[in-house]
Amino acid sequence: MARANHEAAALIQELADLLTITGGDAFKIRAYEKAARAVAEYPDDIGTLNLAGLKRIPTVGEAIAKKLVDYNTTGTIRQVEELRAQIPAGVRALTEIPTLGPKKALTLFQELGVTSVAELSEAIAAGRLRGLKGFGPKSEDNIRHGIELLEQQGGRVLIDVATGLAEDIVAALSALPGCERCTHAGSLRRMRETIGDVDVLAASTDPGPLMEAFTALPYVTEVIAGGDKKTSVRTTRGVQVDLRVVPPEAWGAALQYFTGSQAHNVRVRERAVRAKLKLSEYGLFDAESGELVVSETEEEVYERLGLPWIAPPLREDGGEIEAALKNALPRLVTVEDLKGDLHTHTDLTDGTVSLEGMVAAAAERGLEYYAVTDHAPNLAMQRMTDAKILAQREQLRELQKHYPDLALLHGSELNIDPDGGVDWDGDFLAGFDVLVASVHSHFTLDPAAQTRRFVRACENPHVNVIGHPTARSIGRRAPVEADWDEVFRAAARTGTAMEVNCFPDRLDLPADLIRRALRLGVKFAIDTDAHSVGNFANVRYGVGTAQRGWLTPDDVINTWPLDRLREFLAKKG
Numbered sequence: 001m002a003r004a005n006h007e008a009a010a011l012i013q014e015l016a017d018l019l020t021i022t023g024g025d026a027f028k029i030r031a032y033e034k035a036a037r038a039v040a041e042y043p044d045d046i047g048t049l050n051l052a053g054l055k056r057i058p059t060v061g062e063a064i065a066k067k068l069v070d071y072n073t074t075g076t077i078r079q080v081e082e083l084r085a086q087i088p089a090g091v092r093a094l095t096e097i098p099t100l101g102p103k104k105a106l107t108l109f110q111e112l113g114v115t116s117v118a119e120l121s122e123a124i125a126a127g128r129l130r131g132l133k134g135f136g137p138k139s140e141d142n143i144r145h146g147i148e149l150l151e152q153q154g155g156r157v158l159i160d161v162a163t164g165l166a167e168d169i170v171a172a173l174s175a176l177p178g179c180e181r182c183t184h185a186g187s188l189r190r191m192r193e194t195i196g197d198v199d200v201l202a203a204s205t206d207p208g209p210l211m212e213a214f215t216a217l218p219y220v221t222e223v224i225a226g227g228d229k230k231t232s233v234r235t236t237r238g239v240q241v242d243l244r245v246v247p248p249e250a251w252g253a254a255l256q257y258f259t260g261s262q263a264h265n266v267r268v269r270e271r272a273v274r275a276k277l278k279l280s281e282y283g284l285f286d287a288e289s290g291e292l293v294v295s296e297t298e299e300e301v302y303e304r305l306g307l308p309w310i311a312p313p314l315r316e317d318g319g320e321i322e323a324a325l326k327n328a329l330p331r332l333v334t335v336e337d338l339k340g341d342l343h344t345h346t347d348l349t350d351g352t353v354s355l356e357g358m359v360a361a362a363a364e365r366g367l368e369y370y371a372v373t374d375h376a377p378n379l380a381m382q383r384m385t386d387a388k389i390l391a392q393r394e395q396l397r398e399l400q401k402h403y404p405d406l407a408l409l410h411g412s413e414l415n416i417d418p419d420g421g422v423d424w425d426g427d428f429l430a431g432f433d434v435l436v437a438s439v440h441s442h443f444t445l446d447p448a449a450q451t452r453r454f455v456r457a458c459e460n461p462h463v464n465v466i467g468h469p470t471a472r473s474i475g476r477r478a479p480v481e482a483d484w485d486e487v488f489r490a491a492a493r494t495g496t497a498m499e500v501n502c503f504p505d506r507l508d509l510p511a512d513l514i515r516r517a518l519r520l521g522v523k524f525a526i527d528t529d530a531h532s533v534g535n536f537a538n539v540r541y542g543v544g545t546a547q548r549g550w551l552t553p554d555d556v557i558n559t560w561p562l563d564r565l566r567e568f569l570a571k572k573g
Helices: 003-022 026-041 062-074 078-086 089-094 102-112 117-125 137-153 159-174 207-215 248-259 262-274 298-304 320-325 355-364 386-400 447-459 484-494 511-519 533-548 562-572
Strands: 181-184 198-203 220-225 230-235 240-246 277-280 283-286 292-294 369-375 407-415 434-438 465-467 497-501 524-527
Touching (some): 062 078, 102 117, 207 230, 248 277, 355 386, 465 524, 484 511, 497 511
Parallel strands (some): 434 465
Antiparallel strands (some): 181 198, 283 292
């Protein structure tokens, strides 16, 4: 993605956020949010486009295009600057707290003078929120929990941000003559959902030029520490990156060592000690003589310790060592295993690309089946009607004639009401091929009510998949609270799949809940929830989360042949 696209999209999104704080028109705010996504994912550099070219970006009309012209000319958007001047920076900082909306943040500033997260914590402790209109005891608990989540997030970034940065660096270093091998390691290789520092590993007999090139990269803002073995920098994206360079012959041991996790490596080193060996980033050595045993590949290191190679997403000391010793490691699902996508959107609701464009892109992905699941009418801001969804169904049936190798499924993403009901009656729902049901509101119901809500949705004979089940937005909204074992038992009993949503700020179900659901017999769907063609690339993050949850292809319904999938879907009806 071009840097101009990224920066302009961030400004358009900030405009939407600022208008939310000031009470702007909801539909206009939604239009800005859609435009921000479209700009971020537009394949051409918007910095090279004039007004007419900018208007060709999906969902970008003349008013937004003029704002982008403003950005191309001045490097900012004047309306954003004006709103920033009206809204104290402290209020904007408060909106970073998960569970605290922009309007309540403004109320806290106006009524209590709160201008920072620290001041808000003090106000809660002093009981100053009590009696404030719109803030009850439950609000205090939710905000306190949101502050805890924000503190836990710290300087961590989402996996897609870290991946983009790591891949840029690996590509730049790999092009150097003295670089024999280069890849990312650490928590990013293990597919953690958020990343602290990015670890990059390179192999070379002459590390000096690599370190020099690394510190000279255009997005490096500060060299924290430098040396021939390790150099650490800070980047414009707010992420620290550590580069380690090892001799080529030590590559395998170093990759195993720097991938981690620490807990996994402790278990591996324990096996080395029991075998009278010593394991370090330079190799596996005989403990008495110091003689090198193996070091060139990870497979050799694990094999010498009596273990098969263990996939990085499993390396969390979560039972992978025991499974390896029993030859019981799962054959993890991969991107290549996926035959279809069961949750996507078009510009009929909050997507940015037409039905024709999304279907064409699905065909280019080589999928065997593809579901369109635009939002249902209970999510009022999407303005869905019965007539619109039925017209889309006919349009999809016409498109099917042009894609004989891609089965097109018509679906919808339903809204799970607080009582567990969904949009439309049973007769209308029976006309869909696949139905995803998701929570989009009432996130703070008590756990018992939330549990009943999910169980009832699972028991609906037309609901096939529960979309992004915990409804979390990483770093922004906490997951809903429910008795997940009870929910999973209901899903297994009714043949309802749980989604692994691929959006980097969702990755929902998270890996720990995937493992719990798997033990209770639940099946899963790894879906992109794509709102644009660019979102299809997120599939690797969802697959990485599924791998961390130990899922095999057989556990995932959209790896199955179409006939088997249809049979699964039909059982709900």
